Amino acid sequence: MAGRAQRAVGGALALALLALAADGAVAQGTTDLGLPPASGSQNPVLPPPSGSQNPVLPPPSGQRYLPGVGGRFGGDADGPGAAIRPVPSAPRPGSGEIGVVGTVEPAMKSPDGGALDRLADIAPALRRCWTPPAMDGPESGAMATVRFSLRRDGSLFGQPRVTWQTQNTESDLRRRFTDSVVAAVRSCTPMRLSPQLGAAIAGRPLSIRFHGRAPSNERPI
Template sequence: MSLPQTLRGTVAVPLAHRPARAADTLAELYPVLAACWQPPAGLAGPVTGSDDVEITARLSLRRDGSLIGPPRITYAAGFADGQRRNLVRATLDALAGCTPARITPGLGRAIAGRPVALRFVYRPPA
């Protein structure tokens, strides 16, 4: 028996607009899941020599696009001390707001129960 392979995607956030139609491919799924993400109030620019703030959430979806259990934050970097809690909350709130994800039945069958690692990359304005 083998474990399902993690589906991985990276999205630059915030998105200019929400995707208009239901996702039918993995490439279309990641923006659908990230469309609700907004930077938390007071998020300062990146630290430690990076241009970006990054956070990765691991989650699984049902066939209908709803979450199977709560997402888990597996990585976060590029932010000032004391901002982790707000960044995590903003990310979890965004995933809650964008689920159930608008996906086609075919994509739902393909991804149901499989782990998804979604990396949000935010480049604050200069």
């Protein structure tokens, strides 16, 4: 009988301890937080779709930004068919390029044929070999810049290259005009250069501007 009483007392104590533990858990304010949200439900901030950043692209090859001249890149409008006005390139520092040293016009006179002593004498000397194409009408005209190099003896070093031309000229006339400019440089070389001028410009690129226009019927006053 004593053993049964002891077991009954032990069981009552165990139940009391369990009750006290449950009450302590409630008293501590524990909360069931549940399971974490399903994957992807956090609404992450994704980057904008590709191409929506509106990147600022550089101008197409061969076009320059000309502030205050027509469109964004020097044209008359911003549309895809806008005309681009070419700009003569300036000599790069340290490149040895001389730059534009003169202008050839149909009305200018050629020198007598002696040795050339100055850079300014090269353009008039080329006039003797230049046959510009025929131009009709008071509004007809064309311009082009040709770049070339000479050796010390006045012979052509490399090939002449047209680096600038007017774009508002009719395409066929523009082609014939640039062909005549290149032909003039080839026909007039070798040029008679003085020893001093030949040593100064040997191998250095220089440019000549050719300006052609229709003859005027007006008489000088």
